[in-house]
Amino acid sequence: xxxxxxxxxxxxxxxxxxxxxxxxxxxxxxxxxxxxxxxxxxxxxxxxxxxxxxxxxxxxxxxxxxxxxxxxxxxxxxxxxxxxxxxxxxxxxxxxxxxxxxxxxxxxxxxxxxxxxxxxxxxxxxxxxxxxxxxxxxxxxxxxxxxxxxxxxxxxxxxxxxxxxxxxxxxxxxxxxxxxxxxxxx
Numbered sequence: 001x002x003x004x005x006x007x008x009x010x011x012x013x014x015x016x017x018x019x020x021x022x023x024x025x026x027x028x029x030x031x032x033x034x035x036x037x038x039x040x041x042x043x044x045x046x047x048x049x050x051x052x053x054x055x056x057x058x059x060x061x062x063x064x065x066x067x068x069x070x071x072x073x074x075x076x077x078x079x080x081x082x083x084x085x086x087x088x089x090x091x092x093x094x095x096x097x098x099x100x101x102x103x104x105x106x107x108x109x110x111x112x113x114x115x116x117x118x119x120x121x122x123x124x125x126x127x128x129x130x131x132x133x134x135x136x137x138x139x140x141x142x143x144x145x146x147x148x149x150x151x152x153x154x155x156x157x158x159x160x161x162x163x164x165x166x167x168x169x170x171x172x173x174x175x176x177x178x179x180x181x182x183x184x185x186x
Contacts, residue, residue: 012098015083019099020106022079033107035076039100042074053093064088113143119151120158121170136162 023032042049052058052066067088071081087093108115116136118124124132129146136144140162155171 008095009098009102011092012095013102015087015092015095016099016102016106019079019083020103020110023077024110026079028077028079029107029110031077032080032103035074035080036100036103036107038074039076039096040104042070043097043100053096060089060091063091063093067093108145111143113145114140114163115145115147117161118146118148118158119154120148121150121152121154121156123150124148124158132160136160 019032023029049070052063058066064085067084068081071084076084084093084096087095087099107113116132118132129148133144133146144162153172155175157168157170157172157174159170159173160167
């Protein structure tokens, strides 16, 4: 039996592909990317919105009315707005976070972009981010966007994930390697 997460991702993937295809035909990828950022921000910042899309207590009509009002207030495109309303009618709004994520992936792929997940021991300065972005772009041959976070338990250094590759230059991993080497010797 398939897991709930994969079913949600599959449902969202179909809606995302349809929206992407329609918007791409209309040369509206830049506008869609901006609207996705707005939606992502709204989802992360509003507990009420998360409740609206996930709660079975709201009827289809209530969800559709609310999501249409939100889409209008946010100035979402007709294509995206109608898709959200259709998702509400079909009781599929719970997949909205997956829809936003998948659309982001499709847009990045169409633009030749890749996102690098960077976890560092301390926040990276703008200059460090710029140099890291340039280095990763040269290595991958694509435009690189950084998604940075801080984990002080790394002690120093960073962990970079770019696609299926991972580079761990953290002090924590070097100490763990040294500890393992010492166990083998003694």
